[in-house]
Amino acid sequence: MIFDLKLNNDSPKKIQIENYIKKLIEDGILQNGEKLPSTREMSLMLKVSRNTIINVYDSLSESGFTSTMQGTGTFVSGNESLPYLGNSLAWTSLINSYAKKAEALDIVKHEARSKRGMISFDSISPNKNLFDLDEFKRDFLNILSLEGNNILNYGYAKGYKPLIDYLKKYIGDKGIDLNNKDILITNGFTEGFDIVLSSITKSGDKIICENPTHNTAIKLMKLHDLKILGIPMENDGIDISKLEEELKNSEQAKLAYFIPSYHNPTGIVMSPQKRLDVLKLFNTYKIPIIEDGFNEELRYSNSNITPIAALNHSGNGVIYIGSFSKILFPGLRIGWVVADKELIYYLESVKRSRNIHTSFLDQAVFYEYLKAGNFNKYVKRAKKYYKEKYELAIKYANMYIPYTKIYGEGGLHIFIQVNGINSRDILKECYKKGVIFTPGDIFYTDEKGSNTFRLGLSRVSKKDIKDGFKIIGDTIKDFLMRSV
Amino acid sequence: MIFDLKLNNDSPKKIQIENYIKKLIEDGILQNGEKLPSTREMSLMLKVSRNTIINVYDSLSESGFTSTMQGTGTFVSGNESLPYLGNSLAWTSLINSYAKKAEALDIVKHEARSKRGMISFDSISPNKNLFDLDEFKRDFLNILSLEGNNILNYGYAKGYKPLIDYLKKYIGDKGIDLNNKDILITNGFTEGFDIVLSSITKSGDKIICENPTHNTAIKLMKLHDLKILGIPMENDGIDISKLEEELKNSEQAKLAYFIPSYHNPTGIVMSPQKRLDVLKLFNTYKIPIIEDGFNEELRYSNSNITPIAALNHSGNGVIYIGSFSKILFPGLRIGWVVADKELIYYLESVKRSRNIHTSFLDQAVFYEYLKAGNFNKYVKRAKKYYKEKYELAIKYANMYIPYTKIYGEGGLHIFIQVNGINSRDILKECYKKGVIFTPGDIFYTDEKGSNTFRLGLSRVSKKDIKDGFKIIGDTIKDFLMRSV
Numbered sequence: 001m002i003f004d005l006k007l008n009n010d011s012p013k014k015i016q017i018e019n020y021i022k023k024l025i026e027d028g029i030l031q032n033g034e035k036l037p038s039t040r041e042m043s044l045m046l047k048v049s050r051n052t053i054i055n056v057y058d059s060l061s062e063s064g065f066t067s068t069m070q071g072t073g074t075f076v077s078g079n080e081s082l083p084y085l086g087n088s089l090a091w092t093s094l095i096n097s098y099a100k101k102a103e104a105l106d107i108v109k110h111e112a113r114s115k116r117g118m119i120s121f122d123s124i125s126p127n128k129n130l131f132d133l134d135e136f137k138r139d140f141l142n143i144l145s146l147e148g149n150n151i152l153n154y155g156y157a158k159g160y161k162p163l164i165d166y167l168k169k170y171i172g173d174k175g176i177d178l179n180n181k182d183i184l185i186t187n188g189f190t191e192g193f194d195i196v197l198s199s200i201t202k203s204g205d206k207i208i209c210e211n212p213t214h215n216t217a218i219k220l221m222k223l224h225d226l227k228i229l230g231i232p233m234e235n236d237g238i239d240i241s242k243l244e245e246e247l248k249n250s251e252q253a254k255l256a257y258f259i260p261s262y263h264n265p266t267g268i269v270m271s272p273q274k275r276l277d278v279l280k281l282f283n284t285y286k287i288p289i290i291e292d293g294f295n296e297e298l299r300y301s302n303s304n305i306t307p308i309a310a311l312n313h314s315g316n317g318v319i320y321i322g323s324f325s326k327i328l329f330p331g332l333r334i335g336w337v338v339a340d341k342e343l344i345y346y347l348e349s350v351k352r353s354r355n356i357h358t359s360f361l362d363q364a365v366f367y368e369y370l371k372a373g374n375f376n377k378y379v380k381r382a383k384k385y386y387k388e389k390y391e392l393a394i395k396y397a398n399m400y401i402p403y404t405k406i407y408g409e410g411g412l413h414i415f416i417q418v419n420g421i422n423s424r425d426i427l428k429e430c431y432k433k434g435v436i437f438t439p440g441d442i443f444y445t446d447e448k449g450s451n452t453f454r455l456g457l458s459r460v461s462k463k464d465i466k467d468g469f470k471i472i473g474d475t476i477k478d479f480l481m482r483s484v
Numbered sequence: 485m486i487f488d489l490k491l492n493n494d495s496p497k498k499i500q501i502e503n504y505i506k507k508l509i510e511d512g513i514l515q516n517g518e519k520l521p522s523t524r525e526m527s528l529m530l531k532v533s534r535n536t537i538i539n540v541y542d543s544l545s546e547s548g549f550t551s552t553m554q555g556t557g558t559f560v561s562g563n564e565s566l567p568y569l570g571n572s573l574a575w576t577s578l579i580n581s582y583a584k585k586a587e588a589l590d591i592v593k594h595e596a597r598s599k600r601g602m603i604s605f606d607s608i609s610p611n612k613n614l615f616d617l618d619e620f621k622r623d624f625l626n627i628l629s630l631e632g633n634n635i636l637n638y639g640y641a642k643g644y645k646p647l648i649d650y651l652k653k654y655i656g657d658k659g660i661d662l663n664n665k666d667i668l669i670t671n672g673f674t675e676g677f678d679i680v681l682s683s684i685t686k687s688g689d690k691i692i693c694e695n696p697t698h699n700t701a702i703k704l705m706k707l708h709d710l711k712i713l714g715i716p717m718e719n720d721g722i723d724i725s726k727l728e729e730e731l732k733n734s735e736q737a738k739l740a741y742f743i744p745s746y747h748n749p750t751g752i753v754m755s756p757q758k759r760l761d762v763l764k765l766f767n768t769y770k771i772p773i774i775e776d777g778f779n780e781e782l783r784y785s786n787s788n789i790t791p792i793a794a795l796n797h798s799g800n801g802v803i804y805i806g807s808f809s810k811i812l813f814p815g816l817r818i819g820w821v822v823a824d825k826e827l828i829y830y831l832e833s834v835k836r837s838r839n840i841h842t843s844f845l846d847q848a849v850f851y852e853y854l855k856a857g858n859f860n861k862y863v864k865r866a867k868k869y870y871k872e873k874y875e876l877a878i879k880y881a882n883m884y885i886p887y888t889k890i891y892g893e894g895g896l897h898i899f900i901q902v903n904g905i906n907s908r909d910i911l912k913e914c915y916k917k918g919v920i921f922t923p924g925d926i927f928y929t930d931e932k933g934s935n936t937f938r939l940g941l942s943r944v945s946k947k948d949i950k951d952g953f954k955i956i957g958d959t960i961k962d963f964l965m966r967s968v
Contacts, residue, residue, distance in 0.1 A: 029760055029790070031797060088799045089772055091826045099683035099830040106833040108641070128633035136636070137628060144621060149612035152620070152813040157592070187671065187839035194838050199583035216837075223837055276513050288573055306513070313515060315572045329636040331844035342575045346583040349590040353700075353707055354678050355671035359843045360815035 005046065013048050018056045025065050025076055036066065036074040098223065105219045107442060112427065114436045119468035121437035124264075124412040124456040125330060130382050132374065136329075139368040146368075151360040157352035158344075159185025159336070160363035166370055167322075167336055174296075175310030176320060182344035184351060185358050187333040189292065189323040190216055193257075195350050196290060196319055196337065197224045205254035208246065210238050212443035212452070214264045214292065217257055229253065230445030233263070237270030240277045247285050255288055261305055262295040265443045265454040266415045267408025275308050282317065293322040297379050298386060298411050309338065316340035326412060327382060328375065332362045386412060389457045389465065396466050400473030402480065404451075412458040415440065420480055423453040429475045435468045489530065497532050502540045509549050509560055520550065520558040582707065589703045591926060596911065598920050603952035605921035608748075608896040608940040609814060614866050616858065620813075623852040635848040641836035642828075643669025643820070644847035650854055651806075651820055658780075659794030660804065666828035668835060669842050671817040673776065673807040674700055677741075679834050680774060680803055680821065681708045689738035692730065694722050696927035696936070698748045698776065701741055713737065714929030717747070721754030724761045731769050739772055745789055746779040749927045749938040750899045751892025759792050766801065777806040781863050782870060782895050793822065800824035810896060811866060812859065816846045870896060873941045873949065880950050884957030886964065888935075896942040899924065904964055907937040913959045919952045 005020045007013055024030040036042070039057060043050040057074050060066040067077040103109065114120035143151070151160070158164065164183050172178055186192040193216075201207070203225040209217065211230025221228050229246055232239045237260065247253070258278065260270035270278075282289050291308045309320040316339070323335035337347060351357070369375065390410045397406055397416065407415040423439040430436065440452025455472075457465060489504045491497055508514040520526070523541060527534040541558050544550045551561040587593065598604035627635070635644070642648065648667050656662055670676040677700075685691070687709040693701065695714025705712050713730055716723045721744065731737070742762065744754035754762075766773050775792045793804040800823070807819035821831060835841070853859065874894045881890055881900065891899040907923045914920065924936025939956075941949065 024756075027757070027760060029756060029795060089770060089801045089824075091800065091824050094684055094772065095827065095830050096682075096684055096686055099834050102683075102837045103830050103833040106836060108836065109833065125638045128637045131633045131636050133628065133633055133636075137625060140624060141621065144617065149615045149617055150815075152615050152617075152815045153612045154609045154814045187843075190837075191839040199586075200578055200580060202580055219837055272508070272513055273511065276511060286573060288578065311513065316575065317573045329845075330638045330840075331634075331636045333839060333841070333843050340573075340575050343579065346579050346587050349587040349593065350583050352590060352592065353586045353674075353703055354838075355675040355817060356814075357817070359671075359817050359846050361813075361846060361849075362843050365845075 007046065007048070013046075014052050014055050014059075017046065017048070017052070018059055021056070021060060022063075022065055030076045032076055034076045036076070038073065101223055102219075105222055107215065107219075111438075111442070112431055112436060117434065119435045119460060119464045119471070121413075121435070121455040121457070121460060121468060123459050124326060124454075125458060126327060126382070126412070127385070127458050130378070130385060131329065132378065135372070135374050136365070136369065139372055139374070140365050142372075143364045143368040147364055151364045153360075155357050155360035155363075157184075157348050157357045159183065159358065160360055160367060162371075163363045163367040166367055167338075170370075171320070171322070171338055175306050176338060177310070177312075177314050178338075179314055180316065180341050181338055182341045184337045184339075184344050184347050185363060186335045186337060186351065187355070187358050188325050188330070188335040189294070189321055190220070190335075191333075191351075192321045192323075192335045192337040193217060193290070193292075194220050195347055195354070196321070196339075197221070197226070197255075199343075199347055199350050200288070201226055201254055206251065208243070208253045208256040208287075209445065210258060210263065211445045212265055212440065212449055213257070213445065214259060214294070215442045217292070218443070218445060221257070226254075228445045233266055233268060235268065237263070237268055237274040238278065240274055240281075243278070244281060247281055247287075252285065253287055255290065256282060257290045257292065258308070259292040259294050260308055261293060262298065262409075262411055264294055265407075265413065265438075265440065265452075267411050267413065269305060269409050272306065275306070275311055279308055279311050279318075283315070286317075288317050288319060290319045290321060293320055295326050295411055296322075297324070297327055298383060316343075319343070324375075328369075328378065329366070332359075332366060334358060334362060334366050386410070386458065389460070389462065390414070392462055392465055393455065393457050393469070396469040397473075400469045402473065402476055413454050413456045415452060415454050417452045418476055418480075419451055420483065421476055422450045424450070426453070426472065426475050426479060429479070430472055433471050433475070435471045437472065491530065491532070497530075498536050498539050498543075501530065501532070501536070502543055505540070505544060506547075506549055514560045516560055518560045520560070522557065585707055586703075589706055591699065591703075595922075595926070596915055596920060601918065603919045603944060603948045603955070605897075605919070605939040605941070605944060605952060607943050608810060608938075609942060610811060610866070610896075611869070611942050614862070614869060615813065616862065619856070619858050620849070620853065623856055623858070624849050626856075627848045627852040630852075631848055635844045637844075639841050639844035639847075641668075641832050641841045643667065643842065644844055644851060646855075647847045647851040650851055651822075654854075655804070655806070655822055659790050660822060661794070661796075661798045662822075663798055664800065664825050665822055666825045668821045668823075668828050668831050669847060670819045670821060670835065671839070671842050672809050672814070672819040673778070673805055674704070674819075675817075675835075676805045676807075676819045676821040677701060677774065677776075678704050679831055679838070680805070680823075681705070681710070681739075683827075683831055683834050684772070685710055685738055690735065692727070692737045692740040692771075693929065694742060694747060695929045696749055696924065696933055697741070697929065698743060698778070699926045701776070702927070702929060705741070710738075712929045717750055717752060719752065721747070721752055721758040722762065724758055724765075727762070728765060731765055731771075736769065737771055739774065740766060741774045741776065742792065743776040743778050744792055745777060746782065746893075746895050748778055749891075749897065749922075749924065751895050751897065753789060753893050756790065759790070759795055763792055763795050763802075767799070770801075772801050772803060774803045774805060777804055779810050779895055780806075781808070781811055782867060800827075803827070808859075812853075812862065813850070816843075816850060818842060818846060818850050870894070870942065873944070873946065874898070876946055876949055877939065877941050877953070880953040881957075884953045886957065886961055897938050897940045899936060899938050901936045902960055902964075903935055904967065905960055906934045908934070910937070910956065910959050910963060913963070914956055917955050917959070919955045921956065 039053040042053045068074045207226045208229045231243045309318040312318045319339040404419040405417040438454040440449040523537040526537045552558045691710045692713045715727045793802040796802045803823040887900045888903040889901040922938040924933040
């Protein structure tokens with residue numbers, strides 16, 4: 001309803017209101033069938049007596065502009081002949097190829113989805129039961145007492161200063177030299193990666209990565225219209241000789257993307273020697289590396305693996321993207337990009353142009369949680385919890401699944417290869433039996449990986465791991481028998 | 485530090501550890517001057533006795549690989565000749581034109597910034613003292629009790645369902661017909677606008693808007709490489725005949741962007757008749773409209789202005805973007821896009837590709853705050869507060885500023901035109917005197933507006949409004965005198 005009427009003293013209010021409403025109806029601003037506000041609402045709105053409004057409504061009814069249905073209200077009825085105003089468009093033809101590509105690559109929309117009651121190996125989200133809600137509440141109240149309304153108002157594109165300082169220390173402890181480097185806080189890894197690609201690449205540029213690799217990264221590389229060159233994996237990380245060959249023989253790549261510390265989907269950890277080899281190669285060709293710090297924290301080995309960014313010492317050629325999303329509170333969407341100061345200066349402007357900044361409330365609560373020392377306690381608890389599941393998974397895989405190869409050194413998932421199957425056929429059968437997992441082909445940069453699949457363990461009970469693996473194993477055995 | 489060493493039983497542990505560290509040094513993984521972990525740390529890490537480590541360190545020292553400084557630690561010293569590993573790049577040449585444009589258009593980086601102690605009219609952020617922190621805490625604890633860990637884990641790209649449902653009701657009450665429409669939650673207006681432009685436009689497309697208009701919108705239109713056609717404003721909104729001329733005479737525009745309800749920077753409210761005229765015109769030409777619902781809530785008039793999206797009834801040609809950022813908690817970054825169902829389906833995939841979803845914690849707290857009825861109370865309080873300031877501002881402007889024209893029907897700011905000045909010259913002088921405001925030219929789509937400026941009132945005390953306006957007025961008078 002439009003009521004922009006300013007009453008004056010030149011004529012009776014009743015007349016002014018009546019004429020105003022008539023004009024709205026004649027102009028089609030009020031449409032046939034539309035309900036007028038009640039006389040009470042209207043009298044409050046216009047600050048005139050209710051009697052005046054009752055008189056107006058009666059008069060409108062009499063002259064055929066409205067009709068009153070007892071107990072229901074007053075409806076516009078006098079403009080049958082007006083053309084329909086609605087501006088209607090055929091959106092399919094207006095949506096551009098970028099949005100259509102985003103939709104086509106959106107696995108949430110196109111892959112089989114888990115349903116209630118199913119055994120779901122399709123997720124690697126953390127198990128929410130590990131979150132300490134009481135601690136989180138305490139941290140929230142603490143930080144709100146400390147910061148007050150500040151964190152509810154606009155903040156800075158780069159991020160919440162105390163969190164940035166905390167992360168500098170955290171990242172410094174990983175051995176990354178922060179001289180001439182800086183940090184940008186983003187809405188998770190995904191945004192960090194998108195902003196970096198947006199700021200460095202252009203359509204048609206070549207990007208080198210592991211094959212298979214993180215499917216969200218593949219989606220974003222494709223959305224940025226990059227030419228993806230996937231390099232095969234070995235047990236200790238990327239195949240260095242294939243990488244070298246690629247660098248030597250093809251036109252210069254713009255960028256590389258690697259997940260050395262806990263590779264998704266295989267769970268492989270790149271060996272120290274290979275990290276060094278990778279760095280030397282990219283140093284020779286002067287190509288920047290994006291290092292995805294994915295789940296570094298959840299590795300089970302006692303050893304600390306140095307990020308490639310740390311091996312690069314004071315060099316500025318590695319962009320490190322971190323996030324605790326797969327460990328802590330993914331619902332909060334917090335990640336960070338560590339890179340050369342100059343690059344961050346530009347990324348900051350891109351971030352500001354896109355959404356001003358990441359929620360300051362989230363950053364502040366997150367900071368308080370980290371500061372209170374809860375993170376280490378949590379990681380310890382989570383590691384223990386996920387380790388048990390991982391070991392169980394290996395045990396049941398050995399018992400039930402006739403695999404060719406199992407990849408992974410622990411964490412939230414295992415990756416399995418079974419020669420002779422197409423994992424999508426297996427998934428189809430398993431789905432009918434109430435089990436779902438992720439077909440491996442979505443992680444491949446080429447058409448490969450159809451004989452692989454990823455089993456996410458984080459949210460599945462021990463019993464369900466056993467039952468689910470048996471169902472998957474039996475389905476595969478059936479399939480292999482039939483295809484002999 | 486890298487320690488990926490797996491000890492075996494084939495040789496003494498001391499030897500294995502020593503050889504491993506030597507190799508790290510020889511390979512340059514450990515660099516000259518780098519500190520080794522303390523013997524205590526190392527023994528914990530490798531799960532061997534501390535004595536073994538002391539033996540290893542002694543041996544390394546003896547063979548010249550390290551040197552031990554008493555009380556400080558053990559440092560690598562044996563690889564002087566190794567080449568420097570750091571992969572260093574000249575980022576300036578690697579950053580693309582998009583990121584450079586984002587930086588160039590980043591007013592935070594290029595406009596004069598307010599300093600502590602200054603009278604700052606350069607902000608239209610809400611006054612944080614209006615936020616009810618206790619209420620906010622209560623809402624947070626309530627929703628956390630209700631939702632538990634759910635809201636800390638991954639959510640859905642479209643948004644938090646209860647918030648979406650709440651907003652549907654809220655938007656429905658504005659008269660917007662939601663049949664065949666849907667809602668996407670974004671990180672504020674800015675992200676919503678960016679996602680819509682990303683999904684509909686391509687480089688070189690024409691977009692029509694008011695002139696002047698919201699500077700962040702101008703930035704995004706430029707970043708998307710759109711051809712911006714600004715249509716002049718009249719006292720009751722856009723100049724319809726100029727708009728018609730533009731539509732008639734130039735090649736078809738792809739899109740339009742309007743702020744009808746509380747125009748930024750002028751504060752003008754588009755009249756109902758013009759809303760209808762705009763809609764009819766765009767219906768004729770079949771061009772979609774993006775309607776920015778900016779600050780609809782803070783208007784002072786008793787009347788409810790119908791959004792253009794509501795006038796469009798069941799039509800799908802209007803994309804309405806809303807946000808409470810200038811009213812409530814901008815630090816939380818929550819906005820929403822209301823549009824045709826099919827369009828939202830694609831926007832959802834774009835949103836997911838960029839940052840998975842907006843913080844579920846924020847959405848849930850925000851929802852709880854709205855649901856508890858606090859929003860209406862707050863808006864009432866805020867309106868009263870800002871109205872007082874607005875009226876004071878008009879009074880002092882009349883007293884002190886020799887303006888040609890004042891725009892605005894209340895809200896968080898006024899917009900002033902003074903013929904014969906360049907507001908940047910005035911700003912320069914005022915800045916020296918401790919007063920800052922926003923030069924008007926940043927809101928213009930052409931080279932105009934140099935004789936205008938915006939005065940944000942929301943965070944300035946009454947006394948500072950008086951003092952600041954006097955300084956601005958005196959500076960302008962001086963300037964006009966001198967230039968006669």
